[in-house]
Amino acid sequence: MxxxxxxxxxxxxxxxxxxxxxxxxxxxxxxxxxxxxxxxxxxxxxxxxxxxxxxxxxxxxxxxxxxxxxxxxxxxxxxxxxxxxxxxxxxxxxxxxxxxxxxxxxxxxxxxxxxxxxxxxxxxxxxxxxxxxxxxxxxxxxxxxxxxxxxxxxTQFAETTPGERPRSTPPVRKLAKDLGVDLAAVTGTGPSGLITREDVQSYLEGTPTEAPGADQPVPDSRETGAGERETRTPIKGVRKFTAAAMVESAFTAPHVTEFLTVDVTPSMELLARLKGSREFSALKLTPLTLAAKAVLIALRRNPALNARWDEANQEIVTFNYVNLGIAAATPRGLTVPNIKDADAMSLAQLAEALTALTETARAGKTTPADLSGGTVSITNIGVFGIDAGTPILNPGEAAILAIGTVRTMPWEYRGEVALRQIMTLSLSFDHRLVDGEQGSRFLADVGAILAEPGMVLAMV
CATH class of the missing domain: 2.40.50.100 (RNA polymerase II/Efflux pump adaptor protein, barrel-sandwich hybrid domain)
Structure with a gap:
């Protein structure tokens, strides 16, 4: 059957x-x-x-x-x-x-x-x-x-039967639509009659095209010709989803962004010591690792930022766990997979989870489950040499922290000017459920931990 x-x-x-x-x-x-x-x-x-x-x-x-x-x-x-x-x-x-x-x-x-x-x-x-x-x-x-x-x-789908629309790729169909060309009137010169970009342009110019011979290479419709002045890429997949989510977030949640520049020299010194220790020698430790841990500790003191605005039920939902989202740039576009129950992890476990998350994202193997259920996010713009920005909230979340690059700069230190390692933190939050005081206290806590990791003893 x-x-x-x-x-x-x-x-x-x-x-x-x-x-x-x-x-x-x-x-x-x-x-x-x-x-x-x-x-x-x-x-x-x-x-x-x-x-x-x-x-x-x-x-x-x-x-x-x-x-x-x-x-x-x-x-x-x-x-x-x-x-x-x-x-x-x-x-x-x-x-x-x-x-x-x-x-x-x-x-x-x-x-x-x-x-x-x-x-x-x-x-x-x-x-x-x-x-x-x-x-x-x-x-x-x-x-x-x-x-x-x-x-x-x-080639299984290249042949066209009567009454069936001509065979072509989505970019070619988009090009034909933009130029007002009826593909039914175009003769395809690609494999098994596939209509290419060149076929559409030749039809528009009134120049007949010839199908490639056996000794001619078949033109790839995805390639941009040397004479073309623009390239059109279909908006779909992750790019389409990201664009819709960012527009929804930007025009739904009233964003507030605050900045804090911090002397993170003690954190960088701690990072160097941890890399040399036996427990952490096999792990990948970066400024993001310490910043993520600082965020998780600060959220315990400022739970309002680990929340969601439920418009349908007119409720503020505060999460008693943290699924920490990490913005990742991939060949398919920006994704924000999250580490489930990150607040329950040790620093070593968090380092392992961050490494696995980024490797999976870059390989394009992130699952829909990994992309769902985030409660608060971090975006590491420092890896691109950027100091600060105004990140847009991941839809459904109350806060996102951007960490900038670590720069060696002249800085006031113990009453004198010295070369120190400096980082700027940029925090965006949803002003519907996070007051300015709450957002400021959270950002100050994160900064205090990175400026002096020993402050954790006074916070937990």
């Missing part, structure tokens, strides 16, 4: 994801939980495991397509209830009957998005999804020819 796999919600109410690549092709036999695709949500790149064991019969979406949650993305031929294995010849009659009669299919075990339904054995069922199920169109029977050789994913 034929089973459709619909795109699941991959994390806390996300409504769409982009198909980055297929790891399988039509005719491939897959096992349960085998990775079949890589998709990008607004927060992270996720590997999608197969919910069924069977044969791939149809890939409904091509790479580069943004798909709404709940829409079919792949169809499998799986064994029926009687145990009949999938047909290698591609007989889809069972799947057609199931769709026409409207029978609810019994779901098989899987990892993502869909759980088990109630069966006669009385086993529990997962609650229904919140999104409305798409209308299922009647399935038309057509013979499926067993492929002798699996076609590469990149």
């Amino acid at each position: 034929i089973k459709e796999f619909r795109l699941p919600d991959l994390g806390e109410g996300l409504t769409e994801s982009e198909i980055l690549s297929w790891k399988v092709g039509v005719g491939d036999t897959v096992t349960l939980n085998q990775v079949i695709a890589e998709v990008e949500t607004a927060k992270a790149v996720v590997e999608l495991p197969s919910p069924f064991a069977g044969v791939i019969r149809e890939l409904h979406e091509q790479p580069g397509t943004i798909v709404e949650v709940g829409k079919p993305i792949v169809s499998f031929e799986v064994a029926d209830d009687a145990g009949t294995p999938p047909s290698a010849s591609g007989d889809t009659a069972a799947g057609v009957r199931e769709a026409e009669e409207g029978e609810a299919p019994k779901r098989q075990p899987n990892l993502v998005g869909y759980g088990a339904v109630i069966e006669s054995s009385g086993r529990p069922t997962r609650r229904p999804r919140n999104f409305a199920a798409p209308v299922v169109e009647p399935v038309q029977t057509r013979p499926v020819v067993e492929p002798v050789e699996t076609q590469p994913v990149e």
